[in-house]
Amino acid sequence: MMVEHALASIFYGCCVRCGGTSLRATCSRCATAAATSFVTPSGLKVMSLGLYDGPSAPLIQRLKYGDETLIATRLGSALARILPPEWRSTSLVPVPLHPERLAERGYNQAALLARSVGNLADLKTQAGMLFRQKETSAQATLRRAERAHNLAGAFVALPASAKAPVLLVDDVVTTGHTVDSCRIALEAAQIEVLGVLACAVARSTSMPIPPETKTE
Numbered sequence: 001m002m003v004e005h006a007l008a009s010i011f012y013g014c015c016v017r018c019g020g021t022s023l024r025a026t027c028s029r030c031a032t033a034a035a036t037s038f039v040t041p042s043g044l045k046v047m048s049l050g051l052y053d054g055p056s057a058p059l060i061q062r063l064k065y066g067d068e069t070l071i072a073t074r075l076g077s078a079l080a081r082i083l084p085p086e087w088r089s090t091s092l093v094p095v096p097l098h099p100e101r102l103a104e105r106g107y108n109q110a111a112l113l114a115r116s117v118g119n120l121a122d123l124k125t126q127a128g129m130l131f132r133q134k135e136t137s138a139q140a141t142l143r144r145a146e147r148a149h150n151l152a153g154a155f156v157a158l159p160a161s162a163k164a165p166v167l168l169v170d171d172v173v174t175t176g177h178t179v180d181s182c183r184i185a186l187e188a189a190q191i192e193v194l195g196v197l198a199c200a201v202a203r204s205t206s207m208p209i210p211p212e213t214k215t216e
């Protein structure tokens with residue numbers, strides 16, 4: 001893991017949050033910056049590194065579509081920094097890809113992110129707990145009302161032996177319907193979801209948390 005971090009620093013010498021020069025994943029200014037947060041339609045709190053139009057967007061694209069899996073180490077180390085104290089005794093559940101998509105891409109970027117955060121924050125990653133059983137149309141091409149319907153029954157969770165609460169991990173959260181659908185599946189298996197950790201949230205669809213409930 002330490003070797004991975006060193007390599008990621010050499011290859012990607014920029015802060016994942018502001019894009020400034022930084023050997024560490026976050027520069028000294030961003031290391032203590034507040035997370036960008038919003039709540040999903042079902043009321044799940046999402047903590048992210050910033051908006052999807054920020055400096056992390058090209059990194060996320062390269063991680064997802066460019067086989068540059070080392071980027072997950074760098075983004076994961078920035079995510080571990082924004083983990084709120086109340087989320088530090090959970091395990092991490094990456095939002096799964098459909099098996100066909102996973103076979104095409106060869107890896108699930110959300111699982112790589114979860115493993116990186118887990119290694120740094122000493123949290124277990126439970127990649128085998130949640131499955132995507134339905135390949136859904138690309139959410140971005142659907143109207144808002146169609147998105148929730150598109151995802152109905154898309155995920156299924158295995159009953160857990162330990163009922164400890166979990167955090168969902170994903171690269172980008174847009175409307176929040178995907179993570180809400182994961183939550184429904186996990187709660188059906190009696191697994192509580194405390195929140196979501198994501199690299200970025202989309203500006204156009206995010207609903208800011210009212211100031212009085214902000215934790216940072």
Ligand SMILES: [Zn+2]
Nearest residue numbers: 015018027030
């Ligand atoms: Zn920065």
